[in-house]
Amino acid sequence: MRFSTLTLTAFVLAAGSAAASDDLTIVSKHTHDGKPAGTSTSYLTSDHVRMASEEGHETIVDLKTGVMTMLDGKKKTYYTVTKQDMEQLAVKMKERMNDPETKKAMEMMASMSGSMATSFDVKKTGATRKIAGYGCEEWAITMGTLSTIKECVSTELQYPAHAWDAYKNFAESMKNMMSAFGPMAKSGAELAEKMKNMKGFPLGSSTVVDVMGHKTTTESEVTEVRKGSIPASAWEIPAGYTKVENPMLKAFEGHGHSHR
Numbered sequence: 001m002r003f004s005t006l007t008l009t010a011f012v013l014a015a016g017s018a019a020a021s022d023d024l025t026i027v028s029k030h031t032h033d034g035k036p037a038g039t040s041t042s043y044l045t046s047d048h049v050r051m052a053s054e055e056g057h058e059t060i061v062d063l064k065t066g067v068m069t070m071l072d073g074k075k076k077t078y079y080t081v082t083k084q085d086m087e088q089l090a091v092k093m094k095e096r097m098n099d100p101e102t103k104k105a106m107e108m109m110a111s112m113s114g115s116m117a118t119s120f121d122v123k124k125t126g127a128t129r130k131i132a133g134y135g136c137e138e139w140a141i142t143m144g145t146l147s148t149i150k151e152c153v154s155t156e157l158q159y160p161a162h163a164w165d166a167y168k169n170f171a172e173s174m175k176n177m178m179s180a181f182g183p184m185a186k187s188g189a190e191l192a193e194k195m196k197n198m199k200g201f202p203l204g205s206s207t208v209v210d211v212m213g214h215k216t217t218t219e220s221e222v223t224e225v226r227k228g229s230i231p232a233s234a235w236e237i238p239a240g241y242t243k244v245e246n247p248m249l250k251a252f253e254g255h256g257h258s259h260r
Contacts, residue, residue, distance in 0.1 A: 022227035046160040122194040131203040147209045153200035
């Protein structure tokens with residue numbers, strides 16, 4: 001699932017020493033290859049976050065417990081991801097990596113990622129603008145000729161306290177899980193280190209991906225920022241949704257014990 005960069009990287013790029021602030025409701029518009037791709041609304045508080053993706057998926061994160069709830073608006077289903085699930089996934093992925101065929105495939109991918117790692121670059125473009133009333137600086141994240149992401153990040157928008165610490169805990173879990181990928185994980189870690197220089201909340205994003213001459217462009221931009229209390233109902237599962245098994249864990253059934 002591909003999240004809107006505006007909602008996902010909001011955690012990654014937010015400055016780590018934010019003061020307490022109002023709850024935020026953030027409305028964004030999206031385009032795909034120049035055509036409108038709808039809008040999304042995200043909610044940020046000191047103890048919960050609800051993020052929308054461009055494909056109709058949503059994620060609710062309980063920052064107190066670390067539990068993520070993934071919703072599929074088209075299928076009317078949802079599943080949860082706990083810290084224990086992340087740990088179990090890490091174990092299962094490492095078991096899978098010991099499979100000879102998987103090892104061979106991973107070595108091929110690692111050699112590719114090794115060459116890509118040297119072409120990662122993160123730098124300011126020098127451009128500045130105002131989005132939804134907030135000033136922002138543009139950064140470019142390039143990965144060779146494969147993709148270019150431009151983010152316009154703002155330090156003027158204060159986000160709710162505690163969100164950063166909660167994200168760091170989640171990122172640590174992801175890092176443990178991805179460690180099974182060896183050299184590929186190293187490439188990701190190098191990119192993450194370079195991105196630490198980007199401080200602020202992403203208000204605008206443009207991603208261009210060019211694979212073998214097939215180019216796609218996706219853009220997102222915040223159109224409205226509302227400050228004020230968000231009702232508890234925002235963190236509830238909508239009526240009529242059915243809980244399903246975590247597909248990430250389900251994918252590893254048959255390689256070790258099944259998750260129950």
